[in-house]
Amino acid sequence: MKANTHFAFFDEGSKKEIRRAIMKAVAIPGYQVPFASREMPIARGWGTGGLQITLSIIGKNDVLKVIDQGADESVNAVSIKKMVHETTGVELTDRTEEADIIQSRHRIPEVALTKDQIIVLQVPTPEPLRGVEASEYVTKRMHSEDDYSGVWLMLFEQIMKYGKTATTADHPVYVNHRYVMAPSPIPRFDNSKMHQSDALILLGAGREKKIYAVPPYTDVKSLAFEDYPFTVEAFEDKQCHLCGSADVFLDELIDHHTGETIHQCNDTSYCMEQLNKVEKAEVESSYA
Amino acid sequence: MAIDQVHDLQQVYRKILHSMSRPGTISSLSEVAEHIDFNLTCNDATFLSAMTFLDAEVTFHILSKDKQNLIEKISEYTSARYAPISEADFVIILREDTDAAIQNALEQCKNGNLIDPQQSSTWIIESTLLSNTGELTLTGPGIQHTSQLHTSFSPSMWQVRNERTKEYPLGIDLIFADDAAQIVCIPRTTSVKMMGVS
Numbered sequence: 454m455k456a457n458t459h460f461a462f463f464d465e466g467s468k469k470e471i472r473r474a475i476m477k478a479v480a481i482p483g484y485q486v487p488f489a490s491r492e493m494p495i496a497r498g499w500g501t502g503g504l505q506i507t508l509s510i511i512g513k514n515d516v517l518k519v520i521d522q523g524a525d526e527s528v529n530a531v532s533i534k535k536m537v538h539e540t541t542g543v544e545l546t547d548r549t550e551e552a553d554i555i556q557s558r559h560r561i562p563e564v565a566l567t568k569d570q571i572i573v574l575q576v577p578t579p580e581p582l583r584g585v586e587a588s589e590y591v592t593k594r595m596h597s598e599d600d601y602s603g604v605w606l607m608l609f610e611q612i613m614k615y616g617k618t619a620t621t622a623d624h625p626v627y628v629n630h631r632y633v634m635a636p637s638p639i640p641r642f643d644n645s646k647m648h649q650s651d652a653l654i655l656l657g658a659g660r661e662k663k664i665y666a667v668p669p670y671t672d673v674k675s676l677a678f679e680d681y682p683f684t685v686e687a688f689e690d691k692q693c694h695l696c697g698s699a700d701v702f703l704d705e706l707i708d709h710h711t712g713e714t715i716h717q718c719n720d721t722s723y724c725m726e727q728l729n730k731v732e733k734a735e736v737e738s739s740y741a
Numbered sequence: 742m743a744i745d746q747v748h749d750l751q752q753v754y755r756k757i758l759h760s761m762s763r764p765g766t767i768s769s770l771s772e773v774a775e776h777i778d779f780n781l782t783c784n785d786a787t788f789l790s791a792m793t794f795l796d797a798e799v800t801f802h803i804l805s806k807d808k809q810n811l812i813e814k815i816s817e818y819t820s821a822r823y824a825p826i827s828e829a830d831f832v833i834i835l836r837e838d839t840d841a842a843i844q845n846a847l848e849q850c851k852n853g854n855l856i857d858p859q860q861s862s863t864w865i866i867e868s869t870l871l872s873n874t875g876e877l878t879l880t881g882p883g884i885q886h887t888s889q890l891h892t893s894f895s896p897s898m899w900q901v902r903n904e905r906t907k908e909y910p911l912g913i914d915l916i917f918a919d920d921a922a923q924i925v926c927i928p929r930t931t932s933v934k935m936m937g938v939s
Contacts, residue, residue, distance in 0.1 A: 465746060465750075480761065668883040
C-alpha cells in the first residue's frame with residue numbers, strides 16, 4: 454500500500470511549529486532556536502534538519518536544488534530531491550541561478566546567490582562550544598553570558614599544536630557581533646560567502662533539534678587572532694582539470710591511470726556550466 | 742472561495758519570512774487576501790498573519806476589550822488559546838487600540854530571557870497604510886544600507902519598543918499589517934531612529 458502523503462510530507466501543525474522557529478532564528482541571528490525535530494523517512498544525521506526547513510517553507514511554484522558536498526548527483530542529494538519532489542511536485546534544477554530554494558550539505562555554491570533565494574544548510578553539530586563543554590545546560594548559559602573563551606582556547610590550542618588554526622571545516626564565526634555560530638561543515642573558503650550575503654541563510658540540525666539563521670546583509674566574522682589571521686584553503690597555481698577554473702574550491706584527486714594528483718571543481722554544476730560555455734563557443738566558432 | 746490552509750498560508754509565510762529577514766521591505770498579501778470570505782473585525786493581513794502562526798501550541802492576546810467575538814473566532818479557527826498580555830506568544834493590536842494601552846502592553850509583554858531569548862512575544866499590528874517614505878530610518882541585519890519606513894506607531898511607542906529591545910538578544914518582533922494587505926516586519930535587531938520629531 455502506498456500512503457497518499459500530504460503536501461510537503463508534514464502535517465500543517467508541524468510546519469507551523471518549524472515556521473515559528475525559523476522566524477525567531479531570523480530575528481536573533483546566529484542563535485540556535487530549539488524546535489521539535491520530527492521523525493523523518495531518512496536517518497537523523499543525513500540532513501533531516503535541512504529537509505524539515507525545506508519542507509516547511511517550500512511552495513508549489515518553488516524551484517529546488519539540492520547539493521551534497523557540491524555535487525547535485527550524490528546519493529544524499531538525490532534522495533532528498535526525490536522525496537521533496539514526490540510530496541510537493543516542485544520543479545528540480547541543477548542550475549544555481551534557477552533555484553528559489555537551495556538545500557546544501559557542506560558547501561555554498563560558487564555562483565553568487567541573489568536576494569530572492571534561500572539557502573538551507575544541513576548541520577550535524579550546531580553547537581560551536583560542544584568541543585569544550587558537553588552539557589547543553591552549560592553551553593546555553595555560556596551563549597547567554599557571551600562567554601566564548603572556550604572556543605578561543607580551542608583555536609589557541611590548535612595554534613600551539615600545529616602552528617595554525619587547524620579547523621578543516623566548520624570554522625566558528627561571530628554573527629552580528631553577538632553569537633558565535635557553527636557555520637555547518639562548509640570549508641573555510643565558503644565562510645566569507647555568509648558575510649553580507651544577498652540570500653537568506655537557514656541552518657537546520659535535525660538530530661540536535663536546532664534551527665538558526667543568518668539574515669541577508671548581516672556581519673559574519675570568522676574567529677581569528679591578530680597575529681594568526683583567518684586564512685582560507687589556498688589552491689595556488691592549481692586549476693580544475695576539466696574546466697580550468699582557478700578561483701573556486703577544488704577537490705584533490707588521484708588520476709588512477711597515471712597516479713598523478715589532479716584537481717577538480719567541487720561544485721559540479723558550476724564545472725558543468727563552464728564546460729558548456731566552452732562547448733558553445735566552439736560550436737559557434739566552427740559555424741563561422 | 743475560502744483561503745487554502747496549505748498553499749495560501751505557505752505563500753503568506755514566505756512573504757512574512759522575506760519581510761522579517763529584510764526589515765523595512767513591504768510585501769503584499771493581496772493575492773491571498775482575495776480568497777478571504779470571512780467577515781472579520783480585523784483587516785485581512787492581520788487575519789492571515791494570525792492564521793499562519795497560531796495553533797494549539799501557542800497563546801495570543803488581543804488588547805481591545807470589546808473584541809470577544811474576534812477572540813472566539815481566532816480560537817476556533819486556529820485552536821490557539823487566549824492568554825494575558827504577560828504570557829502571550831502573539832499580541833494582536835487593532836486600529837482602535839489607544840496609544841496608552843499599546844504602550845502599557847509593550848511594557849508588560851514577554852521579551853524573552855538571556856538563556857531563551859526566543860521565549861518572547863511576536864506582535865501583529867494593524868496599521869494605517871505602510872510606506873517606504875517615512876519618518877523612520879532603519880539599520881541593522883537584513884538591511885544593506887538604510888531603509889525608510891512609515892507605520893501607524895507614534896514616536897513615543899517606538900521609544901518604548903526601543904527600550905524593550907535594548908538588552909539584545911532580548912526583545913520583541915513586530916509585524917505591521919495594513920488595510921491594503923501589505924505587511925512589513927521589524928525584528929528586535931533593527932535599530933529604529935526617528936527623524937524630524939518636532
